[in-house]
Amino acid sequence: MSLDRPIAPDPYETLPPVSAFTLTSSDVANGEPMDSEFAHGSVGGGNRSPQLNWSDFPEETRGFAVTCFDPDAPTGSGFWHWVLVNLPASTTELPSGVGDRVEDAFSVRNDFGTHGYGGAAPPPGDRPHRYVFAVHALDVDKLDVTPDATPAYVGFNLAFHTLARATIRPTYQIKE
Structure with missing residues (x-):
């Protein structure tokens, strides 16, 4: 079941431009398929x-915020997989499997309705x-948001406090 629709734009192309810095991972790479270990449990992944x-x-x-967004989800508004906020400026790495267990930081509810x-979990076929993993370097120690904030509200706050990204x-695909 391939959904016939245009490729969504990159979510950061429409925001005010900011400078870039370096993000690397020993687990995922630009343009390369992710291992199922990083897929949601609903599709048999390790989450x-x-x-x-x-x-x-x-x-x-x-301070920093870390987000993961799927602009290709067939929703009209993409799909937020992770919104981790209020990381201290001294944090420069998140180990595999950390989820939302980071001291002095918290996750707002993702589009699955859970924190972390x-x-x-794209549709099969x-x-x-x-999956756009972004680290946002902030001009504030903490965003003025709570764990009940929506990802869109966090994104609104990030637009005004991001120095660099x-x-x-x-990528990830589930073949039929």
């Missing part, structure tokens, strides 16, 4: 968040979906 490491962000960075990381875009 583990991938390892992420970042560097070369602006000196004035006071929710792995890839659909084209490969892009680093992204990595692996």
Whole structure:
């Protein structure tokens, strides 16, 4: 069942431009398929968040947020898989499987309706979906949001507090 629709734009192309910094992972790579270990349990995956490491962000960075978004989800608004906020500026790596267990930080509810990381889960037979993992370097220590905030509300706040952004875009597909 391939859903016949145009490729969605990159979600960060429509936001005010910011500088970039370096994001790497030992688990996922730009344009490469993710292992099922990082897919959601509803599609037989391990639902583990991938390892992420970042560097070369602006000196004035006071905090970070990490997000994962699928712009290819057939929803009209994409699908938020992970929104982790209020990471201290001293945090430069998340180990594989951390989910939302990070001291002094928390996740808002993702589009699965749970807090923490929710792995890839595209419709079976659909084209490969892009999963945009982004680390946002912030000009504040903490965003003024609570765990009940929506990903869209966090995104609105990120638009006004992001100094720089680093992204990595692996893919995932479930063949029929």
